[in-house]
Amino acid sequence: MKSDPPPHDASVTIDLARRKRVTRPDLGAPLGVATRVAAPYVTMTRIAIGRLARHRFARAGALVLACLALIAIFADLTASDLPIVCRWRGSVYVLPNVVRPAALAGLDVDAMRREAGPDDWLVSALVAHGPLEKGAPDEALRPPLSAGHPLGTDTLGRDVLARVVYGARTALVGGLSASAVIVFIGVVLGALAGFAGGVVDSLVTRAVEALTAIPTLILVLVVVATSPHPTTGTLLWTIALTRWTELARLVRAEVLAALGTEYVAAARALGTSPVRILWRHVMPNAVGPAIVAAAFGVASVVLLEAAVNFLHVGLPDTTASWGEAMGEARAHPEAWWLVAFPGAALLAALVALNLVGDAARDALDPRLSGVVDTSVRE
Amino acid sequence: MLRYAIRRLLWAIPTLIATSLVLFLVTTLAPAPPPTGDPLLDEPRRARFADLPRFFNGAPEDVQTRAAEAVRHVAAEDARHEDAARDLVRLGGAALPYVLPSFEALAPDARGRVAVALAPVAERMRLEGRGDLTQPAAAVSFWTEFWYDRALDFTPLALERAVDRLVNHGSDLRESDLVALDTYALSAVMPALASTTDRVALERLSRLAQHATERGPVISPDASPRQLRLARADWSEWWFVHDDDFVALVGADRGLAMVTETRYARWLERAAYGQLGLSLVDGEPIADKLRARAPLTALICALAMLLSWMAAVPLGALAAWRHGRAFDLASSAVLFVLYATPTFAVAEVLRRAATGTSVSGSRVALAVAALVVGSMATLARWQRTAMLDVVRADFVRTARAKGLPEWRVAVLHALRNALMPTVTLAGLHLPVLLGGTFVVEEVFGLPGVGFETLRAIEGHDTAWLMAVVLASAVAVTAGLVLSDVAYSGLDPRVREVLARRQGGRTS
Numbered sequence: 001m002k003s004d005p006p007p008h009d010a011s012v013t014i015d016l017a018r019r020k021r022v023t024r025p026d027l028g029a030p031l032g033v034a035t036r037v038a039a040p041y042v043t044m045t046r047i048a049i050g051r052l053a054r055h056r057f058a059r060a061g062a063l064v065l066a067c068l069a070l071i072a073i074f075a076d077l078t079a080s081d082l083p084i085v086c087r088w089r090g091s092v093y094v095l096p097n098v099v100r101p102a103a104l105a106g107l108d109v110d111a112m113r114r115e116a117g118p119d120d121w122l123v124s125a126l127v128a129h130g131p132l133e134k135g136a137p138d139e140a141l142r143p144p145l146s147a148g149h150p151l152g153t154d155t156l157g158r159d160v161l162a163r164v165v166y167g168a169r170t171a172l173v174g175g176l177s178a179s180a181v182i183v184f185i186g187v188v189l190g191a192l193a194g195f196a197g198g199v200v201d202s203l204v205t206r207a208v209e210a211l212t213a214i215p216t217l218i219l220v221l222v223v224v225a226t227s228p229h230p231t232t233g234t235l236l237w238t239i240a241l242t243r244w245t246e247l248a249r250l251v252r253a254e255v256l257a258a259l260g261t262e263y264v265a266a267a268r269a270l271g272t273s274p275v276r277i278l279w280r281h282v283m284p285n286a287v288g289p290a291i292v293a294a295a296f297g298v299a300s301v302v303l304l305e306a307a308v309n310f311l312h313v314g315l316p317d318t319t320a321s322w323g324e325a326m327g328e329a330r331a332h333p334e335a336w337w338l339v340a341f342p343g344a345a346l347l348a349a350l351v352a353l354n355l356v357g358d359a360a361r362d363a364l365d366p367r368l369s370g371v372v373d374t375s376v377r378e
Numbered sequence: 379m380l381r382y383a384i385r386r387l388l389w390a391i392p393t394l395i396a397t398s399l400v401l402f403l404v405t406t407l408a409p410a411p412p413p414t415g416d417p418l419l420d421e422p423r424r425a426r427f428a429d430l431p432r433f434f435n436g437a438p439e440d441v442q443t444r445a446a447e448a449v450r451h452v453a454a455e456d457a458r459h460e461d462a463a464r465d466l467v468r469l470g471g472a473a474l475p476y477v478l479p480s481f482e483a484l485a486p487d488a489r490g491r492v493a494v495a496l497a498p499v500a501e502r503m504r505l506e507g508r509g510d511l512t513q514p515a516a517a518v519s520f521w522t523e524f525w526y527d528r529a530l531d532f533t534p535l536a537l538e539r540a541v542d543r544l545v546n547h548g549s550d551l552r553e554s555d556l557v558a559l560d561t562y563a564l565s566a567v568m569p570a571l572a573s574t575t576d577r578v579a580l581e582r583l584s585r586l587a588q589h590a591t592e593r594g595p596v597i598s599p600d601a602s603p604r605q606l607r608l609a610r611a612d613w614s615e616w617w618f619v620h621d622d623d624f625v626a627l628v629g630a631d632r633g634l635a636m637v638t639e640t641r642y643a644r645w646l647e648r649a650a651y652g653q654l655g656l657s658l659v660d661g662e663p664i665a666d667k668l669r670a671r672a673p674l675t676a677l678i679c680a681l682a683m684l685l686s687w688m689a690a691v692p693l694g695a696l697a698a699w700r701h702g703r704a705f706d707l708a709s710s711a712v713l714f715v716l717y718a719t720p721t722f723a724v725a726e727v728l729r730r731a732a733t734g735t736s737v738s739g740s741r742v743a744l745a746v747a748a749l750v751v752g753s754m755a756t757l758a759r760w761q762r763t764a765m766l767d768v769v770r771a772d773f774v775r776t777a778r779a780k781g782l783p784e785w786r787v788a789v790l791h792a793l794r795n796a797l798m799p800t801v802t803l804a805g806l807h808l809p810v811l812l813g814g815t816f817v818v819e820e821v822f823g824l825p826g827v828g829f830e831t832l833r834a835i836e837g838h839d840t841a842w843l844m845a846v847v848l849a850s851a852v853a854v855t856a857g858l859v860l861s862d863v864a865y866s867g868l869d870p871r872v873r874e875v876l877a878r879r880q881g882g883r884t885s
Contacts, residue, residue, distance in 0.1 A: 218812065219847060311722075313835045346720065
């Protein structure tokens with residue numbers, strides 16, 4: 001499907017995605033290539049990507065997300081209790097804050113600065129504190145721009161910048177992984193229900209209805225409260241195992257619609273095996289809902305994770321979380337920086353994710369794209 | 379319409395069963411404390427029916443099997459005979475009809491051991507002339523004679539009559555008659571305890587129960603209504619958990635018990651009869667607590683739903699009607715940001731903005747406002763999309779061409795049709811709204827169900843948590859059914875299609 005279009009071919013046939021020139025295949029090409037691009041068509045993927053790329057808000061959302069992803073990936077360079085590079089007692093360590101060499105155990109930047117010999121040097125991260133590093137009591141609730149803490153500290157003397165930065169990692173990693181599980185379960189069960197029908201269909205439909213009736217936030221709260229050793233993983237699994245219903249419903253509908261089409265009937269008449277029909281002819285229809293569900297899934301996981309941590313229901317504080325930081329501010333109304341910075345990060349992530357999700361839905365749903373939204377957004 | 383509503387209601391039953399299964403699996407995730415062998419320490423385990431199989435019980439236990447088991451251990455004098463003897467005393471009078479008639483079948487020394495093990499029961503029954511029951515020979519002859527004299531008292535009919543007489547014309551003599559039946563009387567005393575309102579009879583009954591079980595409160599005649607309620611709840615909860623120690627499964631009951639004596643069935647029974655158990659924190663009956671807290675939560679939720687509807691429908695419809703114009707662009711942008719903002723953040727900001735106001739009414743207003751922000755944005759966005767679908771429809775153009783005034787076309791022709799998808803989605807929005815209510819209650823410190831739930835999480839009150847998930851699931855299912863029925867009320871076509879199709883699914 002990816003062949004270089006001949007440069008000066010006048011026979012442009014279709015301009016569905018505007019600006020995407022699709023041309024007749026080069027008839028002089030070797031046979032194997034020619035058969036692959038025999039028909040002049042644009043794939044749905046291309047149309048969708050084209051639409052997405054022209055979508056101004058989608059671009060903005062993606063940019064914000066990319067920034068957050070970079071922050072999450074390079075969190076160790078922004079805030080860490082150990083230096084980025086250092087020479088200590090005769091040997092050079094690169095990224096000791098990630099590798100955690102045994103020789104530096106028990107040390108942090110402050111201690112190393114104090115005890116540094118003449119040959120030792122170090123380059124510390126922007127903030128010389130990890131997200132979990134608690135400060136002395138007098139270090140608690142420092143306002144922003146105080147020494148060593150650009151965004152201040154929280155009630156336990158932990159650096160707010162470090163927590164915001166590592167919170168991005170928690171949110172994005174958690175959101176992506178839970179969303180992956182959601183998409184997997186949703187697509188598999190939805191396809192199974194639509195394709196198998198009968199008892200399987202009824203079972204899946206009942207499960208979908210049953211799970212829809214349980215408020216996710218309440219369920220997550222209860223599971224976290226009743227499980228013996230709750231972790232962020234417990235929370236993510238609970239969300240992932242209960243939020244696939246919407247996607248399964250959509251995929252099932254797509255599969256049922258596709259099964260009624262003439263191309264599936266044709267494939268059947270040709271003796272195509274059910275597995276191949278499902279994979280080649282039916283499932284591509286489910287890609288759109290799956291992508292949209294993935295984008296919104298990440299948003300809803302990030303939101304739920306923040307809400308649960310905001311309520312402080314006894315998750316261990318082994319991970320930094322935006323919601324948890326905001327929850328701490330409830331007891332200290334004067335500490336506006338505890339709400340403002342993590343809140344801004346959370347809002348930015350949620351707005352960006354929803355923008356991308358909205359744009360993906362517009363781009364992937366041909367019914368909506370022409371009529372409804374493009375003219376408004378462009 | 380009515381036919382459809384009934385049909386939809388019936389189809390909610392399988393959904394509710396599936397929901398209950400999911401909730402059951404979730405709420406039994408938490409492992410019960412491991413068995414210790416000590417009945418007192420195992421009490422929390424028992425209260426959660428952790429010893430029962432999950433879905434099928436091949437050999438349900440009752441007083442008969444338990445007594446036979448205990449007798450076997452005592453007779454054989456094996457490693458567990460001390461526990462078994464204690465068990466036998468706990469089962470008490472209820473076990474006698476299954477132990478004493480088969481005395482003859484035991485070997486003489488085994489018979490002696492069992493008879494001696496039963497001695498504390500005789501003491502509890504305050505029987506006259508019992509002699510030295512620590513001597514096997516004396517004990518055996520005592521119990522043999524006892525059964526010869528009193529077997530007739532240990533029948534359901536005699537028991538019922540005795541309890542009836544005690545309730546209606548109580549006297550010390552009648553009470554001591556029942557004391558002599560020991561735990562055998564419980565199966566009639568417990569229902570009487572729950573139903574009678576006579577304070578004196580209540581005192582006698584609860585004293586009987588306490589004497590036989592060596593636990594629980596006695597209801598004094600001048601107890602306050604609250605004390606009375608708590609004591610009754612305590613007894614009914616205890617009986618709910620322990621009745622299989624004192625009641626024999628006869629005939630069909632035994633077959634039925636294979637299904638009902640399981641963890642799932644007992645859990646479901648709790649839910650269905652409102653037997654939600656006692657709070658593990660303060661001993662209050664969960665059902666009472668729920669009744670006390672639910673109105674506030676329901677009020678907040680309903681107000682938020684109503685207000686966000688009232689705001690969202692015109693807003694979304696107008697934005698779509700003015701499609702692409704300044705109002706549409708501005709409102710879409712604002713709604714989008716509001717839509718993405720988490721409810722807890724809105725609530726927190728509102729709380730900070732309003733510090734100083736401490737009247738509870740204004741706190742409720744703020745909580746509702748915080749909820750409305752998010753759900754209004756969601757509903758308005760749906761309403762706008764639905765309206766946009768309709769705006770270009772042929773019938774709208776026709777209405778315009780007929781020369782109808784613009785507002786008439788917009789409201790009567792377009793909006794009426796654009797309302798339907800929003801109605802369905804509103805049902806699906808209910809779980810989100812309910813979750814949001816929990817959060818705002820916590821933020822504004824409103825003593826509703828959500829606030830109590832957060833306290834229950836701190837206190838590990840699993841009984842309350844289970845009840846809350848169950849109650850919210852039932853509420854949401856009711857909401858879904860309602861929204862489906864409302865949808866069919868708006869659109870007769872849907873009604874026909876849905877009624878024909880199973881389950882009334884709307885997607």
